[in-house]
Amino acid sequence: MARMSLDLTVNGERRKVDVDTRTTVLDLLREQLGLTGSKKGCDHGQCGACTVLVAGRRVLGCLVLAVTLEGAEVTTVEGLADGDDLHPVQRAFLDADAFQCGYCTPGQLCSAVGMLREVGEGWPSVVTPPGATVSVSSLGPDEVRERMSGNLCRCGAYVNIVPAVLAARR
Amino acid sequence: MTVTDRRTPVRGGVGTSAPRPDGVAKVAGRFAFSSDLFADGMVWGHVLRSPYPSARIRRIDVGPALAIAGVHAVVTASDVPGVNAYGLEHTDQPVFAEDVVRFTGEAVAAIAADHPETARRAAAAVVVEYEPLEPLVDAEAAITAAPIHPDGNVFAHLLISHGDPAATGDVVVEGTYEVGMQDQAFMGPESGLAIPADDGGVDLHMSTQWLHVDRDQVASALALPPGLVRMTLAGVGGAFGAREDVSLQVHICLLALHTGRPVKMVFSREESFLGHVHRHPCRMAYRHHATRDGRLVKVEARMVFDGGAYASTSGPVLTNACCFAAGPYAVPNAVVEGWAVRTNNPPCGAMRGFGAVQACFAHESQMDKLAAALGMDPVELRLRNAMQTGDRLITGQLISGTAPVAELIRTCSAAPLPPQDPAPDPMARPGGSGRSADPDRVRRGVGFAVSIKNLMYSAGFDDFSTARVRLADGAATVTCAAAEVGQGFVTLAQQIVREVLQVEDVVISAADTSSIASAGSTSASRQTWMSGGAVEGAARAVLRRREAGETGEIEETYEHHHKPTTPLGADGQGDAHVSYVFAAHRAVVDVDLDLGLVRVVEIATSQDVGRVMNPVQVTGQIEGGIAQGVGLAVMEEIVMDGGLVRNASFTDYLIPTALDMPEVTVAALIEQPEPGAPFGAKGVGEPPTISSSAAVAAAVRDATGLDLPRIPIRPQDIALAGS
Numbered sequence: 001m002a003r004m005s006l007d008l009t010v011n012g013e014r015r016k017v018d019v020d021t022r023t024t025v026l027d028l029l030r031e032q033l034g035l036t037g038s039k040k041g042c043d044h045g046q047c048g049a050c051t052v053l054v055a056g057r058r059v060l061g062c063l064v065l066a067v068t069l070e071g072a073e074v075t076t077v078e079g080l081a082d083g084d085d086l087h088p089v090q091r092a093f094l095d096a097d098a099f100q101c102g103y104c105t106p107g108q109l110c111s112a113v114g115m116l117r118e119v120g121e122g123w124p125s126v127v128t129p130p131g132a133t134v135s136v137s138s139l140g141p142d143e144v145r146e147r148m149s150g151n152l153c154r155c156g157a158y159v160n161i162v163p164a165v166l167a168a169r170r
Numbered sequence: 171m172t173v174t175d176r177r178t179p180v181r182g183g184v185g186t187s188a189p190r191p192d193g194v195a196k197v198a199g200r201f202a203f204s205s206d207l208f209a210d211g212m213v214w215g216h217v218l219r220s221p222y223p224s225a226r227i228r229r230i231d232v233g234p235a236l237a238i239a240g241v242h243a244v245v246t247a248s249d250v251p252g253v254n255a256y257g258l259e260h261t262d263q264p265v266f267a268e269d270v271v272r273f274t275g276e277a278v279a280a281i282a283a284d285h286p287e288t289a290r291r292a293a294a295a296v297v298v299e300y301e302p303l304e305p306l307v308d309a310e311a312a313i314t315a316a317p318i319h320p321d322g323n324v325f326a327h328l329l330i331s332h333g334d335p336a337a338t339g340d341v342v343v344e345g346t347y348e349v350g351m352q353d354q355a356f357m358g359p360e361s362g363l364a365i366p367a368d369d370g371g372v373d374l375h376m377s378t379q380w381l382h383v384d385r386d387q388v389a390s391a392l393a394l395p396p397g398l399v400r401m402t403l404a405g406v407g408g409a410f411g412a413r414e415d416v417s418l419q420v421h422i423c424l425l426a427l428h429t430g431r432p433v434k435m436v437f438s439r440e441e442s443f444l445g446h447v448h449r450h451p452c453r454m455a456y457r458h459h460a461t462r463d464g465r466l467v468k469v470e471a472r473m474v475f476d477g478g479a480y481a482s483t484s485g486p487v488l489t490n491a492c493c494f495a496a497g498p499y500a501v502p503n504a505v506v507e508g509w510a511v512r513t514n515n516p517p518c519g520a521m522r523g524f525g526a527v528q529a530c531f532a533h534e535s536q537m538d539k540l541a542a543a544l545g546m547d548p549v550e551l552r553l554r555n556a557m558q559t560g561d562r563l564i565t566g567q568l569i570s571g572t573a574p575v576a577e578l579i580r581t582c583s584a585a586p587l588p589p590q591d592p593a594p595d596p597m598a599r600p601g602g603s604g605r606s607a608d609p610d611r612v613r614r615g616v617g618f619a620v621s622i623k624n625l626m627y628s629a630g631f632d633d634f635s636t637a638r639v640r641l642a643d644g645a646a647t648v649t650c651a652a653a654e655v656g657q658g659f660v661t662l663a664q665q666i667v668r669e670v671l672q673v674e675d676v677v678i679s680a681a682d683t684s685s686i687a688s689a690g691s692t693s694a695s696r697q698t699w700m701s702g703g704a705v706e707g708a709a710r711a712v713l714r715r716r717e718a719g720e721t722g723e724i725e726e727t728y729e730h731h732h733k734p735t736t737p738l739g740a741d742g743q744g745d746a747h748v749s750y751v752f753a754a755h756r757a758v759v760d761v762d763l764d765l766g767l768v769r770v771v772e773i774a775t776s777q778d779v780g781r782v783m784n785p786v787q788v789t790g791q792i793e794g795g796i797a798q799g800v801g802l803a804v805m806e807e808i809v810m811d812g813g814l815v816r817n818a819s820f821t822d823y824l825i826p827t828a829l830d831m832p833e834v835t836v837a838a839l840i841e842q843p844e845p846g847a848p849f850g851a852k853g854v855g856e857p858p859t860i861s862s863s864a865a866v867a868a869a870v871r872d873a874t875g876l877d878l879p880r881i882p883i884r885p886q887d888i889a890l891a892g893s
Contacts (some may be wrong), residue, residue, distance in 0.1 A: 036206035037199020039407070041357045042439040046820035049357055077199030090197040094189065097786045100794060101656025102196030103203060103358040103407030127597045142597070145828040152820065154357050154408050155656050156797025157790060158831040 008069045010035065011079025019066045026050045026061030028069075029076060037077040037106045041152070048151035051107035051114070052076045058114035077106035080113060089113050089168040096164035100155035108151045112165045115147045136169050183669040184849055187786035190661050191678060192654070204377035204404035205361035205436045212363070213242050215425050215435035216289035217418065218279040218296050219444060220271035223305035223514040223813025224318070227269055231297035232279060240284040241292045243428040250424065252393030256416045258383065262321050263480035263517070265391050265420045271300070272318060272479035273516050274814050275444030282425040282433050305514035305813035309453070309476035312511040318479075325477045325484040325510040328492045330742025332564040333503030339459025339467035343539040347456065347532040348880040350807035351476075352449035352798075354521050355825050358407015360417045360445060361436040364426035371398025372423045377406040379413045379653050381681060382688035391420045392427065396683075399423065403681040409655035410798070411520030412446040414693055415482050443818035447482045447519030448808055450475040450510070452491070454532040458539075459503075464546050466555045468503035469496040469564070471532070475510040475518075475525075482519030484510040489629060490525030492742065496564050497533035498575045498622035498752050499555040504564035506742065514813045520693055522798060523860045526623040531881055534619040534864035538871070548868075549583045549618055557622070557752075566743040572842040574778050575752050579620060581838035582754035582776040588833065590614055600760050600767035602829055607762040614771075615761060617868025620754045621861035624747040625853050626696040630737045633696070633748075635730050636687040637704035639667060641712050642723040645675035648708075652689035652701040653681060657855055658787040659697045663705045665784060666848070670709035671716075687729070695751065695853025698783065703730035703848040733846060749844055752778040753857035755796075755865035757803075757832075761873040766885030768804045768870055770832040773862055777836075780844040780852035788854050793834045795858025797826050802859075803866035805830070807882045 002021045007014070010033060019028055026043075029035040029052070041049035043062045050061035053075040080087040089112045092098070099105040122134045127146045144162045153161065182188035195201040232244040247254050247266040254268065255261040267278050279296050283289035306315050312323045362376040371394060378384050381401045389396040406413065418435045425433040437445055452475040459467040473491055477484035488510040495506045521527075541548035556575035562568055591598070599607040627633040637650040646667045654660045664676040679685070689701045707728030715724050738744040756774040761767070773796050782788050805824045809816040817823045843850025863881055871878050876891050 030206075034208075035199075036202070039203070039358065040205065040436070041359070041407075042820050044439065044819060044821070046439075047357060077197075081198060086194070086197065093197050094193050097187075097190070097790055099193075099196060099656075100658070100790060101356070101358065101406060101408040102192070102201055103356070105196055106199050109197060127595075142595075145831075146597075149827040149829045152357065152825060152827060154355055154410070154798075154825060155790075156794030156826070156831065158797065158826075158828040159793040159834055160790065162828065 004067050006066065006070050008071065009073045011075055021067050023066045024062050025052065025064045025066050025069060028066040029061060035076050035078055039103055039106055048111060049104050049107040051111045051151065053110055053114050056114065056117055058111050077109055080109060092164040092168035096160045096167065098160040098164040099157050104151060104153045108153065108161060111148060111151045112168065116169065139166065139169065141166065180668045180672045180674045182665060182674060184665050184783055187784055188661055188665050190658060191664060192660060202405050203358050203407050204375060205358060207363040207375050207404060207434065209363060209365055209432035212432040212434055213282045213284055213429060214286040214289050215422050215433045216281050216286065216293050217277050217421055218293040220267065220274060220276040220278055222271055222300055222302050223274045224303040225271050225300040226303060227267060227271065228299040228301055230279065234297060235281060235292040235295040238288065238292050238295060240288040242282040242431065243425055244279055244281050244292065244296065245424055245428055246279045250391055252391045256387040256391060256420060257481055258415055258483050259485050260321065260481040262319060272514055275516060277421065280421040280425055282429050307513055307515055307813050309474050309511050309513055312513045313509055318514060319512055323512040325481050325512060326488045328488055328508040328742060330492055330504060330506040330564055332566060332743065335503065335505045337468045337503040340462045341460050341543050342457060343536060343543050344457045345536055345539055345879060347454045347535055349452050349528045349531055350882055351451040351810065352521060352802050352806050353443060353808055353823060354410035354412035355823065356408025356410055356412060359437040359439060359442040362418055362422055363432060363434045364422040365432040366426045366430055369398060371400065372426055374399065374401045374419060374423055375404040376401060376419060377404050377413060379409050379655060379693055380691035381651050381653065381683050384416060384419050385683045387416050388419050388423050392423055401683045403653055406653060406655040409692065410522045411693060414520045414691060415447050417445050439820065440818045443815060447517045449521035450477060450487055450518040450528065452476065452528045454528065456532050456536050458536045460540055460544065464544050464551050464554050466499055466501045469501050471495045471506045473508040476513055476515055477510045478513060478515040478517035480517045482517050484518065487525040490624065491529045493563060493565050493746065494526050494529050494622050495533060497530065498557045498620050500557050500561040501564055506564065515810055516815065522795065523623065523856050524694065526621060526860050527863060530619065530621045530860045531864045531867065534861065534868065538868055549579060552620055553579050565738060565746060567745045567747060569750065571749050571844050572778065572780065573750065573752065574840045574842050575620065577840050578752055578754040578776040578778060582756050582774055583618060585756065585774040585835055585837040588758055588772045600762040600769040601765060608764060611763045613761050613763060613873040615759050615869040615873025617757045617865045617872055619861040619864035619868060621857055622750055622752050623856055623860055625699060625749045625751055626694055626732055628735050629746045630735055633690055633700065633732055635689040635700040635704040636727065637701060637708045638686055638725065638727040639705065639708035639712050640723065640725040641671060644673055645677065646671055646673050647677045647679055648705055649679045649686050650689050650701055650705060651681045651683065651686055652697050653692040655692050657791065658784065659701060661787060662698060662702055662783055666702055666705050667709045670706060670713055695856045698851050698853050699847050700730055704728050706848045749852065751852045751857050753861055755861045757865035757869040759866060759869040759873055761870055761888060763874065764889060766887065766889030768883065770800050770866055772833040772835060774835040774837050775858065776838040776840060777854065777857055778852060779839050779841060779854050780847055781841050781850040782839055783849060783851045788839065789836060791854045792836060792858045795855065796834055796862045797831055799859045799862025800832060800866055801826050803863040803881050804883050
């Protein structure tokens with residue numbers, strides 16, 4: 001069993017960790033760093049509950065090995081807020097009652113934050129008409145549904161998640 | 171003076187969209203679900219499960235597993251100190267299999283180890299010699315087959331004979347309908363943490379729906395007095411019925427007592443599919459009789475529910491299906507026979523809608539078939555027969571409470587239909603990939619369905635809830651063991667106390683078995699009424715003392731019961747239920763005839779709610795229930811093959827995503843206060859799931875002209891219908 005030492009930044013904090021090379025990012029966060037906000041819903045990349053941000057990009061924590069994160073900047077749901085000041089996406093989820101049990105919520109929130117950044121950078125989605133300009137201000141519900149379709153919610157709060165994501169655009 | 175006379179009522183009372191008290195913790199990632207708990211010295215549990223649906227166990231050798239470094243304990247049936255069985259209605263499910271296994275996934279042994287992967291490796295190292303047997307997987311055959319359990323193969327057999335069983339109508343329609351096995355598929359897999367205590371007992375932190383009944387089952391298996399099993403509710407990542415039954419509770423407590431260490435267990439998604447009960451698959455043969463002008467004369471039905479290997483709640487599920495076999499209609503005559511049987515399929519039990527879902531699919535399919543035979547509009551046929559207060563169920567029970575069925579049908583059917591885009595975006599076509607469907611081969615369909623279900627437990631069960639309210643320094647604290655599973659009971663409890671005591675600061679303390687007596691189960695749409703009633707009762711008792719001039723700390727505990735019910739008699743007649751809730755759904759779908767793909771465009775709904783306690787949360791329950799109803803109609807089924815589960819993953823068992831979720835139009839929330847209910851409010855969680863499935867199926871029939879007597883409707887049911 002090989003181990004490796006890693007330097008990475010998690011929620012703005014430098015961390016030096018020693019990991020079994022088979023450890024996923026999700027298990028590193030939850031089991032070694034005590035950051036249990038990211039959830040394990042399937043451990044197979046099917047549900048999205050473990051979505052975290054690496055350098056601002058959405059990744060599924062259960063499908064990424066921790067050893068790939070040398071020098072990386074990781075943001076989890078615990079790192080979205082600025083102290084007690086919730087991130088606009090968190091605030092919008094509260095205002096829209098965009099969750100019930102809340103288990104998928106950390107993944108939905110990180111996914112939404114990463115998705116809005118993708119849109120801001122002009123990334124098209126599969127529903128973007130060819131040649132259309134992608135921008136946060138022109139984002140509509142169809143685009144949000146498509147771009148958030150990797151995050152399952154069994155309570156069925158989608159009807160509130162979509163407007164919450166739209167409302168969170170700054 | 172009543173509280174509503176006040177000029178400036180307290181914020182966040184009854185009827186407001188008060189926010190969830192656990193909301194900030196949930197969005198901040200600080201809310202501790204059962205899988206997030208850790209304890210010093212903790213080890214990890216894992217369960218070894220049967221790979222066979224039916225087999226004799228010849229030998230178990232745990233030696234090789236115990237020899238693995240890091241393994242602390244391996245336990246089997248011989249290590250269970252008390253009764254090696256549990257169950258909600260009948261204690262017929264072994265904690266660990268002894269001589270035989272009866273379903274794929276049955277627990278055979280449990281391991282505690284220093285790491286979850288060590289525990290899994292140890293499980294693989296346990297030697298179990300099986301002699302595979304031919305599994306009994308056909309529910310109809312199970313009725314007369316040789317028993318596969320000492321308690322026999324029939325969990326329940328029910329006959330309802332109402333009115334004149336020989337009555338006939340001018341017009342008769344028949345059909346045989348099937349419902350597949352649906353999974354609750356909550357996002358947070360089963361998990362818990364058991365901590366051994368110095369007094370020989372155990373502290374169990376668990377996500378569950380009913381703490382006290384779990385505690386009693388654990389205590390019985392461990393041969394401990396119930397007081398030595400102390401359960402605390404840990405954060406619940408969804409439930410939908412699947413957390414009513416014991417899953418890993420006994421296993422981790424036993425491991426904790428064996429090792430003397432805290433033991434944590436978390437199911438993988440595959441284990442979750444194998445390790446909890448599902449919605450009963452069933453087959454239902456129906457015959458409806460009506461007059462030529464569309465009055466129902468008689469409903470005949472024969473229902474066979476596959477309960478799988480162990481009883482769970484098969485009996486009450488079947489009772490519901492039979493009682494509501496005719497739907498929310500006044501029917502003078504009925505003959506209904508129901509069977510719930512044991513097979514070597516996975517155990518089935520509670521899921522949102524609890525027997526009413528299956529019956530609704532059948533009775534609503536029949537109503538459409540009858541309307542077609544009569545040449546009558548299906549909505550008009552339903553209106554003509556709509557049940558109202560003063561009518562009787564087919565069990566002879568008088569509907570004494572509110573029954574606004576006609577209002578639901580009228581308001582829901584009157585909602586404007588969504589516009590049909592003459593040149594829709596390719597991505598909005600069924601399948602959603604923009605490339606699959608030939609636009610000329612996409613058909614729109616509209617379907618309608620109405621449902622009835624009971625609230626609370628039935629048939630003589632002594633159903634109650636307990637709550638305590640303490641008022642001190644201008645703030646109130648509520649203690650109640652009701653399980654918050656995401657439905658928002660904690661919000662409602664705050665609202666009720668605010669309303670009664672006119673204090674804004676209301677704290678909900680942790681739910682556990684040590685501080686207070688049972689609140690009953692978070693199921694049967696019952697907590698708003700039962701625990702809401704207990705909280706209201708306790709708060710009113712505090713209020714009386716305060717109004718009598720008492721100052722300082724005031725504390726009151728209240729036990730709330732609903733009016734008693736009785737079991738059904740031998741003829742299926744009797745006052746088995748407390749109250750009923752109704753809903754109507756209209757589905758609009760687009761169907762790709764070539765590929766068999768369905769896009770559910772919109773669900774319009776009207777629901778009987780008694781009183782809206784929290785508008786945002788009521789709407790959330792309606793939308794969420796519809797998501798699960800749509801799933802059952804066109805997506806979700808546990809595929810069984812000779813007793814093996816073939817799709818225990820979210821790649822193969824598909825639940826609706828944001829893309830699959832239709833628009834939801836709430837046409838009306840009918841507020842007619844229900845007598846006896848706290849604030850007149852009815853439970854709202856289950857109805858959205860019940861008739862939404864039937865409405866979607868009806869809409870797909872409308873679009874395709876096919877019979878489609880089975881849900882979920884699969885692509886091949888449409889695309890290959892002619893071949």
